[in-house]
Amino acid sequence: MFRRLKFGLMLFRPVELHNIYNCRTGKDSSHACRISCICTKGNYLLCLLLLGNMLTNTTLTILILHLTVSIIGAMVASTIGILLLGEIIHHALCSQHCLAMGANTIMVTKFFMLLMLPQSYPIGKLLDCLLCQEKLIWYNQEKLFEMLKMTEPYNNLVKEELNTI
Helix, strand or coil: CHHHHHHHHCCCCHHHHHHHHHHCCCHHHHHHHHHHHHHCCHHHHHHHHHHHHHHHHHHHHHHHHHHCCCHHHHHHHHHHHHHHHHHHHHHHHHCCCHHHHHHHCHHHHHHHHHHCHHHHHHHHHHHHHHHCCCCCCCCCHHHHHHHHHHCCCCCCCCHHHHHHC
């Protein structure tokens, strides 16, 4: 679950969420608005999700160890379980709908933010102090033009509009 939350919440920077909110309509705009308040807590959210993911993986391994007889069997079973359930299947199912997934699990995220506050907040604050503020991505004219050319098959811009930009 924490991996899905990480995928749904950490993929978007606050500037991207602002653009989605302003440029799209319907559910995407609503989803962007719902998760923007949490995504501004970058390093705290990152620490929360990574610690939760680590706790989940460790707990799964310990549970499987109690169910099996050998340590090797438990290692193999937990590795396969984490790989299949936590990585492959999760990525295949969630990669297309990460914005909606982040928005629909916002209450669960807030619950875990409160629950794991003593562990994740100090680490996130330390990272904020060490790494400073998150850098915004700015585009000059050439970079913006190249990005628009890359999306040419998917956008409705006419050649004249592209040349104007």
